[in-house]
Amino acid sequence: MLNVKNVSVAYGKNVVVEGxxxxxxxxxxxxxxxPSGCGKTTLLRAIAGFEPLxxxxxxxxxxAVSNTAIxxxxxxxxxxxxxxxxxxxxxxxxxxxxAFGMTHLKRAEQQQRTQQLLEMVxxxxxxxxxxxxxxxxQQQRIALIRAxxxxxxxxxxxxxxxxxxxxxxxELAIEIRDILKHENxxxxxxxxDQNEAFLVADTIGVMQExxxxxxxxxxxxxxxxxxxxxxxxxxxxxxxEGEVLCEHxxxxxxxxxxxxVPEGCKPGCKVxxxxxxxxxxxxxxxxxxxxxxxxxxxxxNFLYTLELADGNRLLTLEHSHHRHDIGDEVGMKLxxxxxxxxxxx
Amino acid sequence: MKPQxxxxxxxxxxxxxxxxxxxxxxxxxxxxxxxLPVLVVGSAIFQPLNENWQHLKEFLLAEYIINSLxxxxxxSVGVLSMGVITAWLTSMCEFPHRRLFSWLLLLPLxxxxxxxxxxxxxxxxxxxxxxxxxxxxxxWGIRDYWFPEVRSIGGAIAMxxxxxxxxxxxxxxxxxxEQSIGALEASRTLGSTPLNGFFRVALPLARxxxxxxxxxxxxxxxxxxxxxxxxxxxxxxxxxxxxxxxxGDGTTASQLAAMMxxxxxxxxMLERWSRKRAKFHNxxxxxxxxxxxxxxxxxxxxxxxxxxxxxxxxxxxxxxxxLYWVFTTAEETIxxxxxxxxxxxxxxxxxxxxxxxxIALLLAYGRRLHKSQLIGAGVSIASLGYAVPGTVIAxxxxxxxxxxxxxxxxxxKANFDISTGLIFSxxxxxxLFAYTVRFLAxxxxxxxSGLGKIKPTMDDAGRSMGLTPLAVLRKIHLxxxxxxxxTALLLVFVDVLKELPATLILRPFNFNTxxxxxxxxxxxxxxxxxxxxxxxxxxxxxxxxxxxxxxxxHSRAGEQ
Numbered sequence: 033m034l035n036v037k038n039v040s041v042a043y044g045k046n047v048v049v050e051g052x053x054x055x056x057x058x059x060x061x062x063x064x065x066x067p068s069g070c071g072k073t074t075l076l077r078a079i080a081g082f083e084p085l086x087x088x089x090x091x092x093x094x095x096a097v098s099n100t101a102i103x104x105x106x107x108x109x110x111x112x113x114x115x116x117x118x119x120x121x122x123x124x125x126x127x128x129x130x131a132f133g134m135t136h137l138k139r140a141e142q143q144q145r146t147q148q149l150l151e152m153v154x155x156x157x158x159x160x161x162x163x164x165x166x167x168x169x170q171q172q173r174i175a176l177i178r179a180x181x182x183x184x185x186x187x188x189x190x191x192x193x194x195x196x197x198x199x200x201x202x203e204l205a206i207e208i209r210d211i212l213k214h215e216n217x218x219x220x221x222x223x224x225d226q227n228e229a230f231l232v233a234d235t236i237g238v239m240q241e242x243x244x245x246x247x248x249x250x251x252x253x254x255x256x257x258x259x260x261x262x263x264x265x266x267x268x269x270x271x272x273e274g275e276v277l278c279e280h281x282x283x284x285x286x287x288x289x290x291x292x293v294p295e296g297c298k299p300g301c302k303v304x305x306x307x308x309x310x311x312x313x314x315x316x317x318x319x320x321x322x323x324x325x326x327x328x329x330x331x332x333n334f335l336y337t338l339e340l341a342d343g344n345r346l347l348t349l350e351h352s353h354h355r356h357d358i359g360d361e362v363g364m365k366l367x368x369x370x371x372x373x374x375x376x377x
Numbered sequence: 378m379k380p381q382x383x384x385x386x387x388x389x390x391x392x393x394x395x396x397x398x399x400x401x402x403x404x405x406x407x408x409x410x411x412x413l414p415v416l417v418v419g420s421a422i423f424q425p426l427n428e429n430w431q432h433l434k435e436f437l438l439a440e441y442i443i444n445s446l447x448x449x450x451x452x453s454v455g456v457l458s459m460g461v462i463t464a465w466l467t468s469m470c471e472f473p474h475r476r477l478f479s480w481l482l483l484l485p486l487x488x489x490x491x492x493x494x495x496x497x498x499x500x501x502x503x504x505x506x507x508x509x510x511x512x513x514x515x516x517w518g519i520r521d522y523w524f525p526e527v528r529s530i531g532g533a534i535a536m537x538x539x540x541x542x543x544x545x546x547x548x549x550x551x552x553x554x555e556q557s558i559g560a561l562e563a564s565r566t567l568g569s570t571p572l573n574g575f576f577r578v579a580l581p582l583a584r585x586x587x588x589x590x591x592x593x594x595x596x597x598x599x600x601x602x603x604x605x606x607x608x609x610x611x612x613x614x615x616x617x618x619x620x621x622x623x624x625g626d627g628t629t630a631s632q633l634a635a636m637m638x639x640x641x642x643x644x645x646m647l648e649r650w651s652r653k654r655a656k657f658h659n660x661x662x663x664x665x666x667x668x669x670x671x672x673x674x675x676x677x678x679x680x681x682x683x684x685x686x687x688x689x690x691x692x693x694x695x696x697x698x699x700l701y702w703v704f705t706t707a708e709e710t711i712x713x714x715x716x717x718x719x720x721x722x723x724x725x726x727x728x729x730x731x732x733x734x735x736i737a738l739l740l741a742y743g744r745r746l747h748k749s750q751l752i753g754a755g756v757s758i759a760s761l762g763y764a765v766p767g768t769v770i771a772x773x774x775x776x777x778x779x780x781x782x783x784x785x786x787x788x789x790k791a792n793f794d795i796s797t798g799l800i801f802s803x804x805x806x807x808x809l810f811a812y813t814v815r816f817l818a819x820x821x822x823x824x825x826s827g828l829g830k831i832k833p834t835m836d837d838a839g840r841s842m843g844l845t846p847l848a849v850l851r852k853i854h855l856x857x858x859x860x861x862x863x864t865a866l867l868l869v870f871v872d873v874l875k876e877l878p879a880t881l882i883l884r885p886f887n888f889n890t891x892x893x894x895x896x897x898x899x900x901x902x903x904x905x906x907x908x909x910x911x912x913x914x915x916x917x918x919x920x921x922x923x924x925x926x927x928x929x930x931h932s933r934a935g936e937q
Contacts, residue, residue: 123581
């Protein structure tokens with residue numbers, strides 16, 4: 033459905049997106065995730081047709097919409113977009129906003145589709161209002177159905193939750209995912225918030241400094257990050273030093289772990305092993321002791337910071353009823369399912 | 378913290394008499410004095426109608442009303458087409474000299490309508506260079522050809538449109554630049570072409586701002602006296618003037634002025650309404666850099682031409698004509714009496730601007746220190762004069778002042794056998810009062826926008842470090858406000874320089890300003906001689922235009 037091949041975008045000499053490639057199937061929801069300034073919005077705008085390509089090609093339904101020779105105007109792409117500030121037209125009523133993109137339809141059909149969409153987001157009685165008379169969450173829903181009204185081949189969402197209250201975000205994210213899945217819409221979301229990405233998207237692309245470095249499911253990103261940046265960016269964890277013993281073993285201060293070692297690492301090579309809080313279990317019976325040096329209360333859990341005898345620090349997540357105080361000595365063990373290790377620079 | 382929040386606030390502040398606030402009293406006093414002329418004129422409707430009114434109603438009133446309406450309609454078409462197109466081109470498109478045009482297009486503001494009328498009369502009249510050349514080339518005689526008559530209502534519409542379109546241009550341009558690019562891009566993702574998006578999104582969004590610009594241009598049109606008088610068109614302003622000086626009937630003149638106030642208030646309502654609408658039409662706080670449509674070839678040339686023509690006809694041609702006249706007549710016109718006339722005018726304008734800015738400072742500070750609705754209403758009323766034509770203000774001042782003078786004179790004569798003559802009316806005092814009423818809004822706007830840039834937390838910081846309110850004013854505001862005060866002074870100064878009808882009515886005997894001198898010479902068909910004072914007005918008038926264009930280019934985040 034969407035095929036982005038080796039795309040680069042530049043503002044003058046400043047290359048903002050470099051060699052990005054990805055594919056989306058019909059009905060699949062993708063996401064560009066990354067810190068601000070990583071080029072994710074620019075890549076989205078290139079797909080929408082607001083930025084010309086310096087290199088590469090973008091195909092929608094096997095038809096080229098952008099490459100170095102062709103640049104189809106945004107209005108000819110049949111790609112819908114939900115903007116960060118919603119960009120609702122303040123001079124039009126909610127109904128007229130929704131009908132804006134349906135000029136090719138008859139009046140009665142426009143009205144029917146408008147009503148149907150308003151019902152879908154439970155805002156049936158708000159059609160005659162003006163955007164400034166709606167709450168942020170309502171504006172958000174109208175912006176979404178306005179973009180859906182002309183039945184776009186692809187829907188782009190640029191940081192759609194960034195102006196929302198934190199409590200609203202999750203609720204809206206789930207609602208939007210349900211609508212997109214229900215309507216079988218192919219979509220791409222841009223966000224800097226990994227929770228939003230995990231909630232909404234099927235496939236997530238992490239972007240750093242203009243490069244799309246990993247394009248994978250959320251589970252894979254978390255447990256098998258492609259590089260140290262992604263490991264650190266997604267979720268929490270700490271790096272501890274290790275040494276490659278053989279092809280399948282790495283020696284760490286905790287224990288010897290048996291997993292494949294990073295490519296190009298020979299025995300004796302120093303590596304950084306990434307340990308997530310869920311890889312560490314507190315265990316009274318364990319001979320491995322550590323001291324608790326930090327505690328963050330998280331409601332259902334405590335996030336403890338442990339210090340080993342050699343000074344290495346680790347994180348662990350425990351149920352709220354496992355309450356320990358700072359300075360306590362506890363037993364712990366490593367419970368690694370995936371070893372994530374990167375060569376030490 | 379705020380202790381007031383603990384006690385329930387009475388809903389209406391009007392009824393707190395315990396502690397009369399100095400600022401409230403001062404503001405109300407100023408508002409009363411400033412609205413005196415309008416109140417006097419308005420009260421004229423309660424006076425009995427005399428036979429002059431009957432005559433007026435029978436023969437002239439319809440003409441005044443129809444001509445005023447035709448003028449406003451024609452000027453609307455003119456300023457909207459010129460203002461909106463040039464604003465769109467310079468804000469959203471890219472073509473050669475775009476940045477240069479974006480400030481050149483403001484220049485016609487420097488020329489008062491009556492002066493541009495003189496120059497085009499000189500250019501296009503039967504004896505003017507254009508018709509003379511035409512006859513020489515073709516060999517036609519006097520009655521062999523038709524040529525548009527510039528001294529007509531159509532001509533007046535053209536003259537007024539050429540110098541008033543910048544109001545629409547400024548407002549529309551600011552609106553286009555402030556629009557969220559998101560709204561335009563959203564229209565593209567919903568299937569609109571760029572042109573389509575202009576008509577369906579950009580123009581409707583800018584409409585309130587455009588209407589504000591239009592209402593300002595129409596206020597000027599309604600207030601115009603110099604152009605219509607010179608072209609011999611009967612409108613409200615010329616009618617009031619004629620009734621006052623020609624017929625000598627102050628009552629009927631006031632009644633005519635009262636009728637004109639109806640139009641004035643309609644325009645004020647239009648302006649208020651559009652400014653209110655504009656608040657809802659602000660789509661985004663986020664200003665991304667505008668990506669302009671790159672125009673090429675024929676389109677770029679057309680855009681270039683569309684921006685050149687208003688500047689050419691609204692400023693360059695008239696200015697060249699004035700310069701030419703000045704060079705041909707300089708020997709006779711620039712003499713000691715011209716210098717004393719200039720000095721006289723400058724002193725008058727300076728005095729008026731100092732008075733207006735001082736009052737504006739009082740009002741603006743009152744409003745800053747006490748955010749009560751009463752003060753807000755007082756400031757609004759005090760600054761209504763910008764919408765009231767100079768002719769009306771002059772009538773509204775002349776009537777009570779003449780009454781006071783004659784009452785005082787007869788009282789003094791009866792009791793002390795001294796004739797006091799004219800103390801208020803027919804003196805510079807009346808003139809200064811009229812200028813202050815008319816241009817107070819100009820200085821209030823300038824001062825308030827400057828004061829608004831000083832954050833209230835700065836006052837609080839000063840107070841917390843032990844400064845009294847007066848010390849805050851002296852040590853924090855004044856140093857920060859110096860530029861603002863100078864700007865306000867300059868704006869009022871230039872407006873006084875250009876002012877014609879009120880000066881004409883209220884000036885003391887044998888007292889002249891540059892504007893009045895230009896008007897007298899032009900009325901005597903001595904256009905070339907009128908050019909020297911006229912050019913002087915235009916040259917000084919360019920200063921605020923430069924300030925304005927600089928302020929605009931610095932304040933737009935989306936502009937580069």
